[in-house]
Amino acid sequence: MIPEGMRYIDEFRDSALVSNISRKIGLISEKQINLMEVCGGHTMAIHKNGLTDFLPETIHLLSGPGCPVCVSSQQCIDHAILLGRIPGVILATYGDLIRVPGSQTSLEKEKARYADIRIVYSVLDALEIARLNRNHRVVFIGIGFETTAPSSAAAILQAGKDRINNFFLLSSHKIMPPALETLAAGDTQIDGFIAPGHVSAITGYGIYNKLSEVYHRGVVISGFEPADILQSVFMLVKQIESGHFQVENEYTRIVKPEGNSRALAIMNEVFVPADAEWRGLGIVPLSGLAIKEKYAAFDASKRFTVKVPDSLPPAGCICGEILTGKSKPTDCNLFSATCNPLNPVGACMVSAEGACSVFYKFMK
Amino acid sequence: MCLGVPARVIRVEGNVATVNIGSVEYESSTLLLNDVAVGDYVLLHAGFAIEKIDPEEAAETMRLFNEISNLEEE
Numbered sequence: 001m002i003p004e005g006m007r008y009i010d011e012f013r014d015s016a017l018v019s020n021i022s023r024k025i026g027l028i029s030e031k032q033i034n035l036m037e038v039c040g041g042h043t044m045a046i047h048k049n050g051l052t053d054f055l056p057e058t059i060h061l062l063s064g065p066g067c068p069v070c071v072s073s074q075q076c077i078d079h080a081i082l083l084g085r086i087p088g089v090i091l092a093t094y095g096d097l098i099r100v101p102g103s104q105t106s107l108e109k110e111k112a113r114y115a116d117i118r119i120v121y122s123v124l125d126a127l128e129i130a131r132l133n134r135n136h137r138v139v140f141i142g143i144g145f146e147t148t149a150p151s152s153a154a155a156i157l158q159a160g161k162d163r164i165n166n167f168f169l170l171s172s173h174k175i176m177p178p179a180l181e182t183l184a185a186g187d188t189q190i191d192g193f194i195a196p197g198h199v200s201a202i203t204g205y206g207i208y209n210k211l212s213e214v215y216h217r218g219v220v221i222s223g224f225e226p227a228d229i230l231q232s233v234f235m236l237v238k239q240i241e242s243g244h245f246q247v248e249n250e251y252t253r254i255v256k257p258e259g260n261s262r263a264l265a266i267m268n269e270v271f272v273p274a275d276a277e278w279r280g281l282g283i284v285p286l287s288g289l290a291i292k293e294k295y296a297a298f299d300a301s302k303r304f305t306v307k308v309p310d311s312l313p314p315a316g317c318i319c320g321e322i323l324t325g326k327s328k329p330t331d332c333n334l335f336s337a338t339c340n341p342l343n344p345v346g347a348c349m350v351s352a353e354g355a356c357s358v359f360y361k362f363m364k
Numbered sequence: 365m366c367l368g369v370p371a372r373v374i375r376v377e378g379n380v381a382t383v384n385i386g387s388v389e390y391e392s393s394t395l396l397l398n399d400v401a402v403g404d405y406v407l408l409h410a411g412f413a414i415e416k417i418d419p420e421e422a423a424e425t426m427r428l429f430n431e432i433s434n435l436e437e438e
Binding site: 227 | 365366367368370393395396397398405407409410411412414415417418419421422423424425426428429430
């Protein structure tokens, strides 16, 4: 029976429902456990809705590396800045990225000086800018995980089809499994993962098998509404208390076991896994998505020659430790007084989903 | 960043679906989905419909929420 007038939002925010699930968690939770909410969207939803108040003291939530703006390396920002200084280049990017400090400046400051930088909602908007400005070269800065990479791939295929040869992608796209496995093998105790729902919508369940089978961690793919998240915590607590680790799916209305095969096919047509640098994790083998040789004509990293110097993270910033669950934003000496949303020092304070920004907004 | 918004499809033309969120209309690409039809609910992400929402699974999840919240009384 399908409920009349279901809108897939309000129903999953019902406060009585949330309180009931919370009580159930309290009844079965005995061990002290750490759960990592991998996705920045989950971090946001947890603190915006005050969900930690609905959890017993036995359960500790750690923020993970699932905020694309946050994990993009400083070198990626510096690379984009250098491309934006080339005459005739228009940079297009998702909003948050322009405020991330590079080693000397940010895209926002470059825009204020002379660079032509456009904020877009979709990569297709960047493609349209290229279509309308054929005497300019338009570079889209592609960040994001499996959720977003297929759209960048689709744009490249569309550009090829429509012969838009002034459109280029600087791919900083990343994939989730190698990063999660690096964390599971690391020294932070993570008993279970609240797995990213929209990454999983594309990939399906299979990418998490190693976490449960090899590393013996709980994995539950979760939706983003309050009841979804608490239900996922409940499922994880059940797994951990029983010692029976598996990959479960709470977000069945969206995520299918096999994922979105069409989106995966488009992503795999254009991209090939390559080593990538993550803020906090360093270089993780085969965790990035590079553009295949076949589509090199659209690859900004090959079509433009710039020398990107090595760079050091900002002094005192512990963004890397926060992204790996080792520290909380409030552990950072810069938090609030020196580093805040108006004057962000590190990437985690820039993105609306960055743990530092979320803590600043909702925990003051 | 991986934000997704549920939206109802009200028109489909070629690779573009017009969708409704509340009372606002958006155009979204259907390049990443097979068989999008008027009346479907889809998940929008950065200008693309990335998955269809399964109404029966949604109802089942609601049932599970209630099931666990009733366990106490058992």
